[in-house]
Amino acid sequence: MNASSPKLSHWAEWVLLRGLITLIRQGEIAAAYRKARWLARLGRHLFSSEWAWANTNLALIYGSNLSLAQRQKLAAIAFENIFSSYMEAIRVHDIKFQNEGTERLQEVHALGRGVILCSIHLGCWEPGLIHCAGMISPMAILYRPANNPLSEKTFMELRADYGVEWIARQNTRDVVRALQANKVLGFMVDINTREGGVTAPFLGMTAQCPPGPARLALRYKKPVLPVIATREGPGQALFRVGEVIEPQAGEENNERIAALTTRINASFSPWVHEFAEQYNWLHARWRARPDGQLWRPDDAKGANQNPVAPSQRVMKLLKQDLI
DSSP states (O other): OOTTSOOHHHHHHHHHHHHHHHHHHSSOHHHHHHHHHHHHHHHHHHOHHHHHHHHHHHHHHHGGGSOHHHHHHHHHHHHHHHHHHHHHHHTGGGOEEEEESHHHHHHHHHTTSOEEEEEOSBBSHHHHHHHHHHHSOSEEEEEOOOSSHHHHHHHHHHHTTSSSEEEETTOHHHHHHHHHTTOEEEEEOOOOOOSSOEEEEETTEEEEEOOHHHHHHHHHTOOEEEEEEEEEETTEEEEEEOOOBOOOSSOOOHHHHHHHHHHHHHHHHHHHHHTGGGBOTTSOTTOBOTTSOBOOGGGSTTOOSSOOOOOHHHHHHHHSOOO
């Protein structure tokens, strides 16, 4: 077996992945959500690190404004959300959308300058980006390839008919080509960036953020547009478009990249707090620190001196018997 050949563990993972995809594709969409919730409850026991980070991240952002029981309940709902999000990515064509603010999307696209489209892991994010591509084109999406080459091939087969160009995030040549062609270029911006990140607040907490969206917007003078897709019911979603963020004219440098990244991040805060149960709290978002240290879930608790108050909608949700 040469270095590029799949490992035995890759084959085992791929067989499991194919089985899960088959399971999720069967039946009506409502049944697929039930399967996702069942898998999420199992996943809370299998993915102990993600469960720890979900609870710690909620403590970092909301602090004493949520009790331990409330944080655990919200973390459990978030686990169900992330499994539902993955299921929706497999059944993209079964998600029906309504729109909010898409006139801004059409207006900025009509300028012919291209667009830096930014989103986060909230709600049904991948179907949301595909839905966006149906309204404006051409569109390319930057993504992180799977570590398993067999799984990567399966994922790209699923995405083949979505009408977008998929660019691996390390492929800088194709990113530049897309921007020079004035395409819409989509980024996920809420990713812990261990190396080469820019320091900026995310949800009020200092984080290491991907510098690409701000750097490219400044370098190529592209408008930035934040978008999300919130889940409104089984198979129902609302595609939401925020306000256009125009990079201010000037030299591209670290300070300006950090300032624009801060503006981009801030545009998502109201959405995350309003729909906190749909956000991916499982990701170690604040793990990498500006001083180069790496937090663990158990040594990050209590680090935020300015915790946020949860929205009334989320507090109402936590009072319901959902788990």
